[in-house]
Amino acid sequence: MADESEATPTFPDCPRCGEPITMAVVAGPMTARVSPCGCRVVPESLE
Numbered sequence: 001m002a003d004e005s006e007a008t009p010t011f012p013d014c015p016r017c018g019e020p021i022t023m024a025v026v027a028g029p030m031t032a033r034v035s036p037c038g039c040r041v042v043p044e045s046l047e
């Protein structure tokens, strides 16, 4: 596996609304809030 620890994080499109995600903040073990659309998603869906 490649070490991507210094790579710029990239995210898939929002699984809820389909908007591009530029930032994600993990709010709990089952919740992450993504920006700019503001949806709450499962963190696993961002990987």
Ligand SMILES: [Zn+2]
Pocket: 014, 015, 016, 017, 018, 019, 034, 037, 038, 039
């Ligand atoms: Zn969204």
